Amino acid sequence: MEHARLRAFQDIGAAAGAMLSLDEILELVVDRMTQVLEADRSTIYLLEDDGQQLVSRVAQSFGGSGPRDPLASDDRHEIRLAVGEGIAGWVARSGHPLNIADAYSDKRFDPTWDRITGYRTRNVLCVPMKNRLGRPLGVVQVLNKRYGAFDGDDEAMASALAAQAAVTIENNKFFVSTIQKNMELLETKQQLERKVRELEALMEISMASAGATRLDDLLRTVLERAVRAVDAEAGSVLIANETSGDLEFRCAVGGAPDKVTRMRIPRGTGICGWVVEHKQPRVVNDVDRHSSPDGVRHYRDVSDRVGYHPRSVLAVPLVWEDGEGALELLNKNAGRDSFTEDDVRLATVIASHVSTAIQLANARERRDKQERLSTIGQLLSGVLHDLKAPLTVIAGYVRELVAEDDRAMRERFAQSVLKQIELMNAMTRETLAFARGDRSLWVRKVYLKSFFEELRDQVARELEGRGIRIELELLDRGVARFDQHKIQRAVHNLARNAAEAIGAPNARRRGGTFTIRVERRTEDDALLISCRDDGPGIPEEIRERLFESFTTHGKEGGTGLGLAIVRKVVDDHGGTIEVESEPGRTVFRMTLPQHEDAAREDAAA
Numbered sequence: 001m002e003h004a005r006l007r008a009f010q011d012i013g014a015a016a017g018a019m020l021s022l023d024e025i026l027e028l029v030v031d032r033m034t035q036v037l038e039a040d041r042s043t044i045y046l047l048e049d050d051g052q053q054l055v056s057r058v059a060q061s062f063g064g065s066g067p068r069d070p071l072a073s074d075d076r077h078e079i080r081l082a083v084g085e086g087i088a089g090w091v092a093r094s095g096h097p098l099n100i101a102d103a104y105s106d107k108r109f110d111p112t113w114d115r116i117t118g119y120r121t122r123n124v125l126c127v128p129m130k131n132r133l134g135r136p137l138g139v140v141q142v143l144n145k146r147y148g149a150f151d152g153d154d155e156a157m158a159s160a161l162a163a164q165a166a167v168t169i170e171n172n173k174f175f176v177s178t179i180q181k182n183m184e185l186l187e188t189k190q191q192l193e194r195k196v197r198e199l200e201a202l203m204e205i206s207m208a209s210a211g212a213t214r215l216d217d218l219l220r221t222v223l224e225r226a227v228r229a230v231d232a233e234a235g236s237v238l239i240a241n242e243t244s245g246d247l248e249f250r251c252a253v254g255g256a257p258d259k260v261t262r263m264r265i266p267r268g269t270g271i272c273g274w275v276v277e278h279k280q281p282r283v284v285n286d287v288d289r290h291s292s293p294d295g296v297r298h299y300r301d302v303s304d305r306v307g308y309h310p311r312s313v314l315a316v317p318l319v320w321e322d323g324e325g326a327l328e329l330l331n332k333n334a335g336r337d338s339f340t341e342d343d344v345r346l347a348t349v350i351a352s353h354v355s356t357a358i359q360l361a362n363a364r365e366r367r368d369k370q371e372r373l374s375t376i377g378q379l380l381s382g383v384l385h386d387l388k389a390p391l392t393v394i395a396g397y398v399r400e401l402v403a404e405d406d407r408a409m410r411e412r413f414a415q416s417v418l419k420q421i422e423l424m425n426a427m428t429r430e431t432l433a434f435a436r437g438d439r440s441l442w443v444r445k446v447y448l449k450s451f452f453e454e455l456r457d458q459v460a461r462e463l464e465g466r467g468i469r470i471e472l473e474l475l476d477r478g479v480a481r482f483d484q485h486k487i488q489r490a491v492h493n494l495a496r497n498a499a500e501a502i503g504a505p506n507a508r509r510r511g512g513t514f515t516i517r518v519e520r521r522t523e524d525d526a527l528l529i530s531c532r533d534d535g536p537g538i539p540e541e542i543r544e545r546l547f548e549s550f551t552t553h554g555k556e557g558g559t560g561l562g563l564a565i566v567r568k569v570v571d572d573h574g575g576t577i578e579v580e581s582e583p584g585r586t587v588f589r590m591t592l593p594q595h596e597d598a599a600r601e602d603a604a605a
Contacts, residue, residue, distance in 0.1 A: 022172050026057050029140070029165040036161065037125065037154050039142045044129075045081065045088050046138035046169075054081040054092055054138065079113075086110045087126050091139045097127040097159055101149040125150040127158045129166040137166050198346050201229030205353050215361040219251040222357060226327065226350045227253055230314070230343050233331035236260060237354065238272050240324045247272055247326065249302075255330065259306040270299025272315050272326040281316040281348055285338040314339040316351040320359035327351045387428075390420040393461045420458075426485035441483045441572050449477040452518055455488055459495045459514070467511030468499050475519040480527045482592050486569045491516065491531060493562035494588050498533035501586070526575075527592045538581040546579065566590075 030042040045054040056079040084093045087108050091098050103109045103121045114121055126141040140162045145154070204225045219237050227235040234254025238247040245267035252260045268277050274296045275282050287298045287310055303309045310330040318325040329347060332339050397413045397420070404410050452474055460470040495514055502512040517530040538546065547567040566588070570577045575592045 022169065022176065023057070025165075025168055025172055029161070029168075033140055033142055033158065033161055033165075037142050037150065037158060038146045039125075039150075040144035040146065042140060042142045043079075043088075044138060044140050044165075045079075045092070047083075047092065047136055051136075052083055054083060054088055055079070057138075087124055088139045088141050091126045091128050091141075092136055095128050095130070095134075095136060097155055098124070099126075099150050099155050100124045123149045125154060125158055127155070127162045129162045129169070131166055131170045137169060140165070194342065197229060198349070201225050201346075202349065202353060205350060205357075215358065215365065216251060218357055218361055219354070220253065222350075222354050223251055223253050223327075226347070226354075227329060229350065230329050230339075230347055231333050232314070232329040232339075233333055234308070234310070235327070235329045237318070238265065238276075238326045238328060239318070239358075240267070240276060242323070247276065250325070255308040255310075256306040260302060260308075263302055263305070265299050265302065271296060271313050272328050273299070275315040275317050275326045276324055279317045279319060281314070281344050283312075283314050283339050283344060285312045285332075287311060287313060312339055314343055314347055316344070316347045318351055318355045318358065320355045320362075322362070323358070325358075327354055387424055390424045390462075392464075393458060394420045396461055396464070423458075423485065423488065426489065441486070443481050443483055443573075445479050445481055446484050447479055448518055449474060451484060452516060455491055456516060458488075459492065459516075462492065463495065463499050463514070466499055466503060468502060469511075469513045470495075471513060471515040473515060473517040473519075475517070476527070478520075480592070480594055482527070482573055483569075486572070487529070487592075490566045490569045490590065491529070493566050494531040497562055498531070498535060498586070501535035501538075502533060521591070525594050527594060529590045529592065530587055531590075532585070532587045534584055535586060537583045537586055538579070543579075543581070547577075 026044050030044055033042045034040070044057050046057050047054060081089045083089050087098055087100065087103075087106070087110075090108050098108075100106045100109065101123050103124050104111065106124075109121070109124065111121070113119070122144050124141065124143055125145075126139055128139050129137045131137055140158065142150070142158060150158075205222050223235050223237055227233075232254075234252070234257075236252040236257075237250050239250045240246070241248055241264075247265040247267065249260045249263050249265075251257075265273055267273060271282050271284060282296070284296075284298065298310070298313060300309075312330070312332050314329040316327050318327055327347060327350065329339070329343075332343075394417050397417045401410055401413045401417075404413065452472055456470055456472045463470065498512075498514045502514075512534045515530075515532040517528075517532065519528045519530075520526070521528055547563050567577060570590050570592070573592050575590060577591070578589045580587045580589075
């Protein structure tokens with residue numbers, strides 16, 4: 001018997017490190033308790049978490065040929081006792097063992113189960129199970145000593161085994177709790193890692209959407225990231241044709257992308273056709289064996305033609321303002337053959353971003369076309385506006401040609417007309433060069449006196465009848481080097497701007513003065529050309545963007561190209577332009593650097 005008792009302690013202690021389930025440990029405890037105490041049967045009651053109820057976890061059959069035990073085998077029933085109720089409840093509340101030689105003589109004994117089972121309880125030994133801190137875990141109840149009644153040694157042995165069992169149970173609970181916590185942490189870690197991957201994929205998709213300039217480039221970039229995020233082998237974006245409704249493979253990655261691009265799937269056909277038609281995602285994880293009640297099947301014609309046969313398909317709808325399509329992902333990578341609900345959710349979110357990106361790209365493309373058309377229209381308007389000046393001059397010379405009898409004067413007028421025609425050609429070339437961003441100069445020696453006197457006359461003829469006096473302050477009468485046609489164009493633009501400002505509806509008076517001043521800067525020999533007017537000044541709101549294309553203010557028919565071209569002319573010469581403006585005085589000052597050979601020519605002249 002001593003050997004059996006020692007073996008019972010060893011078995012219960014070993015159960016702590018054997019990674020057994022709690023029920024297995026409890027069964028071991030009741031088995032050893034019954035065996036060592038030479039009893040009929042034992043039952044373990046454990047306290048609920050609220051500490052108010054006891055619940056039977058293991059109720060051992062008494063065996064033999066007695067009445068059938070409803071607590072045994074597969075028919076076992078759960079017994080619940082309030083703490084303080086019955087013998088087990090009393091022990092749980094008091095924390096003391098209870099040894100009853102005659103159960104029916106003790107008022108705490110409940111004979112109900114005896115009547116139900118036909119079993120006769122003679123004596124009861126019930127001991128508490130406490131953890132290391134002395135807190136109750138439950139009780140062990142042992143029934144019917146086979147020979148006589150339970151004695152003091154039995155009580156001591158039962159308490160010792162219960163204490164050992166309590167330690168084992170507590171360790172098991174702690175171990176199971178730790179395993180569960182670790183599993184929860186692992187699952188949480190995996191979920192966080194998955195969310196991080198999803199967020200990274202969505203961030204990459206958002207950045208790709210913002211940075212792509214062409215729709216095809218955008219779709220390829222987004223599709224590559226979607227395939228990687230869902231861990232698929234291949235994928236494609238299909239867009240419905242506006243006329244026929246057929247699905248066109250607009251972009252593909254993995255598999256055979258070069259073969260599949262621009263192929264078509266008839267509307268409503270295959271998995272993608274169903275997805276587009278019903279606006280719902282669809283997953284088919286076994287394409288070869290798939291058979292659905294609604295008859296949806298993979299469209300094999302494309303697979304056969306390109307030689308790429310998918311095992312699994314995940315398709316989600318694409319929907320935007322003026323179109324529809326599908327995002328298709330093929331073949332979950334090795335080791336994970338099936339697309340999951342998480343994959344569907346992620347693909348749906350990605351599809352939403354793709355749909356938005358397509359809509360934005362289409363809107364951007366339409367806006368760019370409209371802006372290009374608007375720019376071309378404004379540019380043409382500016383060209384026509386600029387051509388009016390030489391045409392006005394030509395018209396004036398032609399009228400004088402008709403009325404002039406002197407041959408020499410007619411020749412002079414004809415030469416002036418030809419110069420204006422050349423000016424028109426130069427203006428046309430300059431406008432086209434501005435539109436293309438070209439930097440072509442024809443720099444040559446220019447005699448300042450004759451150039452600017454002729455330029456003054458041209459400007460005066462252009463502004464004739466507008467009440468504007470043209471003055472020339474020629475402080476340098478030597479030579480300089482610049483592209484005379486472009487400088488001529490710049491001065492004409494500044495004069496025209498000044499005339500429009502002086503004659504603007506908000507001007508305080510009609511008529512004014514436009515002054516051209518030419519001088520040489522002594523420190524570096526640069527040529528300074530100033531154009532001054534006495535108009536109302538430049539409005540404050542446009543001064544910062546004065547030289548930008550299409551910047552205009554209050555000018556009927558204005559295009560805003562004049563000053564932008566002036567700035568480009570000066571930049572092409574490597575010079576600078578400055579502006580000073582206040583009511584009654586505006587000055588544009590152009591500085592044109594001169595090379596050393598120009599200075600030597602000036603000295604020789």
